[in-house]
Amino acid sequence: MPELPEVETIRSYLGGLLPGKSIDAVVRIDPRMVKRSPADAEAIANLLSGREVIAVDRRGKFLFLRMDTGDALLLHLGMSGRLVAESREAPVPIHTHLILRFGDLEVRLTDPRRFGRVAWVPKGVQPDVQLGVEPLSRHFGTKTLQDAFHGRRVAVKTALLNQQLIAGLGNIYADEALFRANIHPERAAGSLTVEEMRRLARAVKHVLRQSLEHRGTSFSDYVDALGHPGENQAYLHVYGREGKPCRRCRQRIQRVVVGGRSSHFCPRCQAQQPSITVRSAD
DNA sequence: ACCACATCCTGTTAGC
DNA sequence: TGCTAACAGGATGTGG
CATH class of the missing domain: 1.10.8.50 (Helicase, Ruva Protein; domain 3)
Structure with a gap:
């Protein structure tokens, strides 16, 4: 299951790939994956379209796609979630619940057990996740x-x-x-x-x-x-x-x-x- | 405040 | 062989 090292490995790659790229379309977003979010699936799709990703951050096992507007998309992979960047031509695996299209590239969230989560984090609002210290930071000991x-x-x-x-x-x-x-x-x-x-x-x-x-x-x-x-x-x-x-x-x-x-x-x-x-x- | 337990979900495996 | 049932677990909500 994705824990800190797995999520950080994903963050590291996407953080080098996505910033500067814009979301041309939210090809798919399953409302069942949108949990504890101030915006529902349809609203998230509208809010994301045309936005540019400026950074990919991680906190605990959560990922945040930071947008040029100051808003962010929260992603959690639960226990069976995958977040893969691949060609839009690549076959879409079953249980794929979120597809963000950046030109010829797509970022896809695939999660058979649906324990993962997608949520909108408006600018200036703290995400509703209660997290302790980062174990790899100097604050942990x-x-x-x-x-x-x-x-x-x-x-x-x-x-x-x-x-x-x-x-x-x-x-x-x-x-x-x-x-x-x-x-x-x-x-x-x-x-x-x-x-x-x-x-x-x-x-x-x-x-x-x-x-x-x-x-x-x-x-x-x-x-x-x-x-x-x-x-x-x-x-x-x-x-x-x-x-x-x-x-x-x-x-x-x-x-x-x-x-x-x-x-x-x-x-x-x-x-x-x-x-x-x-x-x-x- | 603290803690135990149920809930969500579905692919895999064990058992009959 | 084929079906059913148990099992796995991250975060959250509920009840004690």
Whole structure:
């Protein structure tokens, strides 16, 4: 599924391709993909026609096509979404719900499960997305996790997936970061020691940067804006490796459900440490 | 404020 | 072999 590295890989390509180009037509826009938007599908089509793209930005897993008017188009790929730039002559895949035409080029959003989202963001209006710190920015570190996890009883895995705390982590990189930091996914977020949070912050940065270098992880649906799969799946340690030997200690990787999401971990490298209970009020 | 759970959706896989 | 059912999961809404 597209998480921060995958969305950033797409952003990087489109950011070099689209600025300076104008939208000749909105060939297709499925109203069912337009969610929590101040403008409906028809209005968006009208507002976009003739507009020039000036930038392509990313925040967490969200993409923003900035227009010359100061307005922007918000795009989210959900879990099965693809955003591909190709010739208008190329066959249109099924489940393609948005087509922006720039001359001979088309940018197409294809999303079988429709978990993605298209929304209009008027000039001067903040998009209605609640996002925490960018994990690859200099603002993210041990202190971020201390603030975010303090007093939280939820599993650290669940906390990592909370976009309001950290923007851009999904199931793959949350599991990979916890493995790298040797932390069990079911540990209460608030029970982590400062040293563990330091390791986790560094691990988050590492797994995201590593995936970016490999143009993202293609597990099922993800391809980049050129339609090419990423290469990072070869470097995963736990995600999707249930029953396979740990790359570090050969113990079998386990899968448990945490907060309704499958979590993969090595029971030896990520032992369920005795939780350090600070309070014993009773 | 915090947290658990349901909802959206459809391709894939497991089970009978 | 063919059908049905369970499963996957990001963000959001609801209810406790």
